[in-house]
Amino acid sequence: MSDTNKRQNNNADLKSTACILCELNCGIKVRTDGSHISKIIGDKAHPVSEGYVCEKTQRLDYYQNSPDRLTSPMRRRDDGSYEAIDWDTAIREVAEKFTQVRDQFGGERILYYGGGGQGNHLGGGYANSWLKALGVRYRSSALAQEKTGEFWVSGAMLGTMGRGDFEHAQVSMMIGKNPWQSHGIARARAVIREIEKDPERSLIVIDPRVSETAEKADYHLQVKPGTDAWCLSALVAILVQENLIDRAWIDRHTSGYKAIEAGFSPINVGSYARRCGVEEGILREVASVIAKAESFSTYEDLGIQMSVHSTLNSWLQRLLWLTTGHFARKGCYSPFVPLVPLVRVNAKERRSPVLKERVITGLIPCNIMADEILADHPDAYRAMIVDSGNPVHSVADIQRLRDAMRHLDVSVVIDVAMTETAREADYVLPASSQYEKVEATFFNFETPRNTFHLRHPIFPPLKGTLPEAEIHARLLEALAIPELLQELATIDALPSIDAEFPFVLSAGERRSETTNTIVRDTAWHKKGVYASLAMSPADADKLGCNTGSQVRVITPRGSGIAEITVSERMQPGHVSLPNGAGLSIRGDDDQYVTKGLAPNELTDAQWRDPIAGTPWHKHVPARVERL
Numbered sequence: 001m002s003d004t005n006k007r008q009n010n011n012a013d014l015k016s017t018a019c020i021l022c023e024l025n026c027g028i029k030v031r032t033d034g035s036h037i038s039k040i041i042g043d044k045a046h047p048v049s050e051g052y053v054c055e056k057t058q059r060l061d062y063y064q065n066s067p068d069r070l071t072s073p074m075r076r077r078d079d080g081s082y083e084a085i086d087w088d089t090a091i092r093e094v095a096e097k098f099t100q101v102r103d104q105f106g107g108e109r110i111l112y113y114g115g116g117g118q119g120n121h122l123g124g125g126y127a128n129s130w131l132k133a134l135g136v137r138y139r140s141s142a143l144a145q146e147k148t149g150e151f152w153v154s155g156a157m158l159g160t161m162g163r164g165d166f167e168h169a170q171v172s173m174m175i176g177k178n179p180w181q182s183h184g185i186a187r188a189r190a191v192i193r194e195i196e197k198d199p200e201r202s203l204i205v206i207d208p209r210v211s212e213t214a215e216k217a218d219y220h221l222q223v224k225p226g227t228d229a230w231c232l233s234a235l236v237a238i239l240v241q242e243n244l245i246d247r248a249w250i251d252r253h254t255s256g257y258k259a260i261e262a263g264f265s266p267i268n269v270g271s272y273a274r275r276c277g278v279e280e281g282i283l284r285e286v287a288s289v290i291a292k293a294e295s296f297s298t299y300e301d302l303g304i305q306m307s308v309h310s311t312l313n314s315w316l317q318r319l320l321w322l323t324t325g326h327f328a329r330k331g332c333y334s335p336f337v338p339l340v341p342l343v344r345v346n347a348k349e350r351r352s353p354v355l356k357e358r359v360i361t362g363l364i365p366c367n368i369m370a371d372e373i374l375a376d377h378p379d380a381y382r383a384m385i386v387d388s389g390n391p392v393h394s395v396a397d398i399q400r401l402r403d404a405m406r407h408l409d410v411s412v413v414i415d416v417a418m419t420e421t422a423r424e425a426d427y428v429l430p431a432s433s434q435y436e437k438v439e440a441t442f443f444n445f446e447t448p449r450n451t452f453h454l455r456h457p458i459f460p461p462l463k464g465t466l467p468e469a470e471i472h473a474r475l476l477e478a479l480a481i482p483e484l485l486q487e488l489a490t491i492d493a494l495p496s497i498d499a500e501f502p503f504v505l506s507a508g509e510r511r512s513e514t515t516n517t518i519v520r521d522t523a524w525h526k527k528g529v530y531a532s533l534a535m536s537p538a539d540a541d542k543l544g545c546n547t548g549s550q551v552r553v554i555t556p557r558g559s560g561i562a563e564i565t566v567s568e569r570m571q572p573g574h575v576s577l578p579n580g581a582g583l584s585i586r587g588d589d590d591q592y593v594t595k596g597l598a599p600n601e602l603t604d605a606q607w608r609d610p611i612a613g614t615p616w617h618k619h620v621p622a623r624v625e626r627l
C-alpha cells in the first residue's frame with residue numbers, strides 16, 4: 001500500500017463539518033472519539049476554504065467539551081445562586097414572566113440581544129416567532145458596536161453593503177484590519193502570500209502597529225493611533241487636487257461630486273500628513289498607486305470601526321474607490337443583494353426609546369443598553385432576552401450592564417455555556433452546541449462565487465440541552481396556551497342555535513360545480529340543482545320539501561331564495577350552500593342574470609373567532625321556510 005493510500009484509509013472515518021471560531025467557517029474533517037473531537041484537518045473538498053485552516057481550529061474540542069457547558073435549565077435564587085430546574089418548568093415560567101411584561105407594559109419594553117455568533121445562524125431565525133408573539137421591537141447585537149457605522153454610510157452612499165474582491169484586486173488596502181490573524185477573507189494568509197509574491201499586485205496597510213499583515217505590505221502607512229481621518233482625507237485630497245480622479249466615471253455614475261471637490265480642495269496635505277505621522281511623499285505615492293490600479297479593494301475593520309471618527313472614516317475610505325471608479329468590477333468593491341435593511345437617503349430613521357439614538361439595521365447601539373434599562377423613564381426596558389452573545393463580557397462598562405440586568409423584571413440567556421451574562425440572568429436555557437444540531441454557513445461574501453454550507457450534527461445533543469429551534473418553538477407554544485386554555489374552559493357556551501334560528505348553515509361548501517368565482521358561467525353545470533341548499537331527509541320531511549323545492553334561507557344578517565337538494569350526506573339540523581354561487585353573469589341578451597345564492601349575503605362580519613378574527617362561515621345560524 002502506498003503512503004497516500006494509507007493516509008486516505010486512516011482518514012476514512014472523518015466527518016465533515018466546519019470550524020465555528022470565526023465567521024469564515026472553513027470546512028474541516030474531524031474524527032470523533034466518544035464525546036471528543038480528536039483529530040481536525042482542513043477539508044480540501046470545501047469550495048471556499050479548499051483545505052485551508054488556521055491554528056485556532058485545533059481548539060474546537062475545548063468549545064465542544066468546555067467545563068462550563070450547561071446541561072440543565074437554571075433559575076437564579078434570591079441569594080444569587082442557581083438551581084437546576086426541568087425544561088417544562090423553565091419554559092412555563094419564562095413564558096409566563098415575559099407575557100406579564102408584554103401584557104402590563106408592552107413588547108417594546110423587552111430588549112433582545114444576539115441571535116447568532118460566528119457559526120450559528122439558524123437559531124436566530126426561529127427566535128423571531130417568539131419575539132413577534134411578544135411584540136419585541138428593540139434589539140442589539142455585537143454588530144452594533146462595530147459594523148453599524150459602516151452600514152449607515154454604505155446605505156446612504158450605495159443603498160447596500162458590499163465587499164472587496166481580494167482574490168483578484170491588483171491593489172488591496174487594509175484599514176485597521178489585520179487579516180493575517182483575524183481573517184475575514186477566505187484563506188486570508190494564502191491570499192496575502194499570493195499578493196506578496198506577485199510583483200504586479202500590491203498591499204497597502206493602514207495600522208499604527210506593525211501587524212503581521214503590515215509586515216507583508218508594500219506600503220505600511222503607520223499612522224499615529226486614532227489619526228486615520230487625517231490620513232484618509234489627505235489621500236482623497238491628493239486624488240482631487242492632483243486630478244487623479246476618474247471624472248468620466250464619476251459623471252456617469254454618481255451625483256454630488258462638486259461638494260466633494262469643494263470639501264477636499266482646500267485641505268493642506270502636508271499638514272494632514274504631519275498630523276497622522278505618515279510622510280507626505282508616501283501618501284502621494286499611495287494615492288497614485290490607487291489611481292493607476294486596474295482594480296482596487298479596501299477592507300475596513302475594528303482599527304477604525306472601534307476608534308475615533310469611525311463613521312467618518314467609513315465614508316472617507318469609500319471616497320478612495322468611488323472617486324477613482326474602482327467599483328463593482330472584478331477585483332473591486334462590489335455591492336451585494338441587501339441582507340440587512342440599510343439606511344435609505346431621506347428615509348425617516350428609527351430611534352431608540354429612551355435616549356433616541358439611531359436604530360441602524362434594526363439594532364440599537366450596544367453602548368446604550370444599560371442606560372436604557374436603568375433610566376427612570378416610562379419607556380425603559382424591563383426585560384431582556386440574550387441568545388448566543390455574551391454582552392456582560394463584550395460591551396463597554398460591564399459593571400453597569402451587570403447592574404442593569406439585575407434591575408430588570410426578568411431576563412433569560414440561551415447559551416451553550418454558563419457565561420458571564422448567564423450569571424446575571426434570572427433563567428438560563430442550555431442550547432445544544434453547533435456540533436450537536438443542524439447549522440449553516442451563509443456569511444461568505446466573496447464575489448462572484450458564493451456558497452451555502454449546510455452542516456449536519458456530528459454528535460447527539462448533550463443530555464439536558466435543546467437546539468434553539470426547539471427552545472423557541474416551546475416558548476411560543478407556552479405563550480399561546482393561556483388564551484387557549486381560557487377558551488377551552490368556556491366551550492360549553494358554544495355560540496349557537498336557538499328557536500328563532502334552529503339550523504346551522506355551512507355557507508360555502510366545495511362541490512363539483514364550484515371554482516370559487518373563477519369560472520363566470522354556469523353552463524357547464526349539467527347534473528342536479530345548481531347551487532342548491534343541501535338538507536337531510538329528516539329535515540326535508542319536517543318541512544314538507546323535496547329536491548327542487550324552493551325555500552327561503554334566513555340568517556340574522558339576510559335572506560335569499562334557494563332550491564333544496566335532499567341529501568343523505570347531511571345530518572338533521574345542518575344545511576349547506578356552495579361557495580362561488582350567486583354571481584351576476586352576463587347573458588346572451590346582455591342582461592345580467594344571477595343564479596344561486598351568494599353565501600356572504602347571509603353572513604355577519606361580527607360572527608368571528610375572538611383570537612384571530614377569522615369568520616365562522618361554516619357555522620351560521622339560519623332558519624329555512626318553505627315557499
Ligand SMILES: Nc1nc2c(c(=O)[nH]1)N[C@H]1C(S)=C(S)[C@@H](COP(=O)(O)OP(=O)(O)OC[C@H]3O[C@@H](n4cnc5c(=O)[nH]c(N)nc54)[C@H](O)[C@@H]3O)O[C@H]1N2
Pocket residue numbers: 022056146175176177178179181182183184206207208209211223224225226227228301302303304307
Ligand atoms: N484570532 C481571532 N480572529 C478573529 C477574532 C478573534 O477573537 N480572534 N474575532 C473576529 C471578530 S468578531 C472580528 S470583528 C474581527 C476583527 O478583526 P480586526 O479588525 O482585524 O482585529 P483587531 O486586531 O481588533 O484590529 C485590527 C487592527 O487595528 C489596529 N488599530 C488599532 N488602532 C488603530 C487606529 O487608530 N487606526 C488604524 N488604522 N488601525 C488601528 C490594530 O493594531 C490591529 O492590527 O476578527 C475576527 N477574527
Ligand SMILES: Nc1nc2c(c(=O)[nH]1)N[C@H]1C(S)=C(S)[C@@H](COP(=O)(O)OP(=O)(O)OC[C@H]3O[C@@H](n4cnc5c(=O)[nH]c(N)nc54)[C@H](O)[C@@H]3O)O[C@H]1N2
Pocket residue numbers: 117118120142143145146302306387388389390391393394395414415416417419431432433434468
Ligand atoms: N473592549 C472591546 N470589546 C469588544 C471588542 C473589542 O475589540 N474590544 N470586540 C467586539 C466585537 S467585534 C465582537 S463581535 C463582540 C463579541 O461579542 P458577543 O457576540 O457578545 O460575544 P461572543 O463571545 O462572540 O459570544 C458568543 C456566545 O455564544 C455562545 N455560543 C456558542 N455557540 C452557541 C450556540 O450554538 N448556541 C447558543 N445559544 N450560544 C452559543 C458562546 O458560548 C458565547 O457565550 O465583542 C465586542 N467587544
Ligand code: SF4
Pocket residue numbers: 019020021022023024025026052053054055056057183
Ligand atoms: S480562519 Fe476562522 S474558520 Fe478558518 S480555521 Fe481559522 S478560526 Fe476557523
Ligand SMILES: [Mo]
Pocket residue numbers: 142146
Ligand atoms: Mo466582531
